[in-house]
Amino acid sequence: MISVTDLCFSRQDGDQVQTLFDGFSFNIAAQEQVALLGDSGSGKTTLLHLLAGLLSPDSGQIKIDDALISSYDAQQLAHFRRKIGLIFQHYQLLDCLTVKQNILFQHKLNFPNQSPDALDSLVEQLGLSDKLNKLPSQLSGGEQQRVGIARALLNQPKLILADEPTGNLDQARSHQVVEMLTTLCKARQINLVMVTHSQQLTQYFDSVKVLANGQFND
Numbered sequence: 001m002i003s004v005t006d007l008c009f010s011r012q013d014g015d016q017v018q019t020l021f022d023g024f025s026f027n028i029a030a031q032e033q034v035a036l037l038g039d040s041g042s043g044k045t046t047l048l049h050l051l052a053g054l055l056s057p058d059s060g061q062i063k064i065d066d067a068l069i070s071s072y073d074a075q076q077l078a079h080f081r082r083k084i085g086l087i088f089q090h091y092q093l094l095d096c097l098t099v100k101q102n103i104l105f106q107h108k109l110n111f112p113n114q115s116p117d118a119l120d121s122l123v124e125q126l127g128l129s130d131k132l133n134k135l136p137s138q139l140s141g142g143e144q145q146r147v148g149i150a151r152a153l154l155n156q157p158k159l160i161l162a163d164e165p166t167g168n169l170d171q172a173r174s175h176q177v178v179e180m181l182t183t184l185c186k187a188r189q190i191n192l193v194m195v196t197h198s199q200q201l202t203q204y205f206d207s208v209k210v211l212a213n214g215q216f217n218d
């Protein structure tokens with residue numbers, strides 16, 4: 001569940017101050033899957049970064065489940081981020097590591113004493129079983145993004161934030177990746193917020209929110 005109240009956020013743009021959000025409030029229900037649309041520059045990525053605790057609001061409250069992250073300090077935010085999954089357009093895989101090592105990397109950092117029970121079934125569901133020993137550069141774009149999804153899901157997050165994860169993929173691969181992502185999140189009861197520019201991909205989501213002038217136009 002995401003609850004945002006009176007969010008205000010501005011950033012310095014040269015000599016000027018650019019106000020992106022000025023009293024923005026919304027709720028996203030537990031397990032809801034939301035497609036986030038909006039014109040270029042409307043603030044979609046900024047909003048994801050605020051929800052991920054990568055940026056701090058000037059004022060207002062951001063609550064993710066029971067965590068009031070807008071009041072967290074840097075250490076609390078670092079701890080909080082272990083509980084969410086982030087997926088990016090540029091897959092952000094480490095090229096010197098194999099697919100398996102990439103999937104396990106964050107899990108090892110977050111949970112050094114736990115073995116990742118879900119690994120085998122997850123890679124099978126994502127069609128990656130025969131790719132585990134390859135390097136990311138040996139995979140197609142769609143396969144690389146599935147590695148990013150496996151990496152995000154392995155930590156069993158309550159929330160996944162995905163920023164245009166299909167931006168580099170053709171239409172067929174985009175549909176395949178988003179269908180997999182939404183199906184896996186639904187089965188695991190994970191809140192999903194995904195930025196996309198594609199109206200067609202919104203069919204896989206429970207709701208669509210369009211960001212314009214610092215508010216949702218829905």
Ligand SMILES: Nc1ncnc2c1ncn2[C@@H]1O[C@H](COP(=O)(O)OP(=O)(O)OP(=O)(O)O)[C@@H](O)[C@H]1O
Nearest residue numbers: 011012013020038039040041042043044045046047
């Ligand atoms: N690091 C930064 N420093 C200063 N301004 C920034 C920074 N990042 C983004 N902006 C500005 O903030 C505004 C919102 O950017 P943001 O990336 O959130 O938009 P977006 O809706 O995700 O756009 P797109 O669809 O093009 O990715 C834009 O005007 C952008 O120029």
